[in-house]
Amino acid sequence: MKQKPATLRDVAQAAGVSLITASRALSNPDIVSAKARERVRQAVEATGYIPNMLAGGLKSKRSLTVAGVFPALAVTEFLPIMQALSSDLAREGYQLLLGETGYDPAREAAVLDTMIGRQPDGIVVVGLVQTQRARDRLRRSGLPVVELWELSDRPVDMSVGFSHLKVGSTLGGYFLSKGWKHVGAVTGADPRARLRTEGFRTTYGGDVPIAVVQPPSNLERGRRALAELLEKSPKLQAVCCTSDMLANGVLTEARARGLRVPQDLAVCGFGNTDFSAYTVPSITTVHVDGSGMGRLAAQLIMDRCRGKVQAQSIIDVGFRLIERESTGGQSAADAPLGPEYR
Template identity: 60%
Template sequence: MKTTAPKKAATLHDVAREAGVSLITASRALSKPELVSEKTLERVKLAVDATGYLPNLLAGGLKSRKSQMIAGILPAVSVAQFLPTLQALTDTLAQAGYQLILGQSGYNQAREDALINTMISRRPDGLFMAGLVGSASARERLVQAGIPVVESWDYSDRPVDMLVGFSHLKVGGAIAGYFLSKGWKRVGMASADDHRARQRCEGFVATWGREVPTAFVPAPSGLALGRQALSQLLAQAPDLQAIYCSSDQMAQGVMIEAQARGLRVPQDLALCGFGNAEFSAHVEPALTTVSVDGRLIGELSARLILERCAGHTPQQPIVDIGFQILERASTAQSP
């Protein structure tokens, strides 16, 4: 078999040759276009298109000590709650000329540590974390790196650097308080096993005053695991009146399994989710859930990073955006 050697990447010399200008002129047209004539600039642009030239951002970054790259680490991009945050974060950073590079930890601490090491080695201008940095060693490395860091979708009064989030303990407590206000006595929880979901369960139990039947499934939770969780819960307590689910996706699975078993929602079993996923208002019955402004988290996180990149100290480095319970038909009182 014949092998084809990889095509050599175009260089600035190739662009200059194609445009019929000097190397200095080609460089100036790309870095400081206001210093060359419109005619020359157009010739260089056409040459860039013709040669497929891509500027060496790393070389430029070494000179300016700016990579124009922000690193982001998420447990999983498949988690619907994170999508508005990612969109807002990407849009806000792009408006300032920065690009977001993502990595997934898979809810695995060792993988998160490895990702942080890799990201730091690439010299990003900042780091966005969906969640808190999990290990003390990773926190120390980030402090030593001296780059802006925003932790999000969680809360701590001692973040690595900056934080935009909310308390999951308070979320759990608020849901338990809501269940108590409904007068339910026999309640349960269907939860993923990640740190934030477990915190909500802890907050629920603290407010409820005693342990309740709970089914834990691996994160990230979804529809199939929701069905599995309800099966586990009903095996523990067949007469449950209401269930809190750690995500709307899980709650949808619980709802499907309940209906498959002939249980009516909410007459026989009330359900509350978390995350206010797009579908939650449109299932039948519509799902009561906890709403968190994920887009605001993304916007504020980007602004804090950009402020630090500009050499300024944010006046409010820790922002608690709060949450709200959206009551819908899935927890309506029985007729």
């Protein structure tokens, strides 16, 4: 038979105190004697009592939770955001509730509806909210909202990120500086990856063959994408990938075909994920400060909860190009960070 969860009345009975004393010992311990607090603490441990945070939140108007809505939880580039956001919120006594949208606008809207209904103290969305209905719902909720990983001059509330078009444009200029005549691109089908590819093609100019893969990126899709590009452009000299995971797949397929990197084929990624410096060869990539964005988002939400008005509601964190062995640069141990762009 399933055991019923312990109640506050069970705690009071086990501690030998009144119900009101047990309640005060948990919600406002400074007004209860040290002896009574200790008896209640021991009773909580003995009974396995878990306080009803929702009930407490209704009184304090705080749920002590923040919702984090991610396109995909397993995407390597998003992990530093998740970790920094979670740890910084935990230091403030808050917990991070995670939702996953699968890059689907309709699913994102449904996840946001659910999160709003749970009344968190703030919502962090990785990427710009995709539908006008969801944006309107968030504004009407009155909750602090931070859109991460992308910039907008008209955010729902606050925006912390960088320009994906500028990332692509910077990579296009880098490829031009290398003198490569036959280049291609491997891109995810999501809006931000397409923006990076658009920036790359516009700056590089000419006819750039493209292989499009469905998100989230993985090594297999990177391998298949290089095979597709080589069919379109047998003289391919360099490939620009919209993620390090895709770049790693391209490296793997190149090796399987006996192509030397970078002598026969140069490869560039995006995200500066934790493995990119340690592949053989190491991957030239674009560094974005995911941890810093996570910390900024936590700070903005906490400041708003304290009633503090932010000096900035739109923060451009910029990015850096890191040249490594996959495009003829230095080894990971020696390669310096390139120039910073904002």
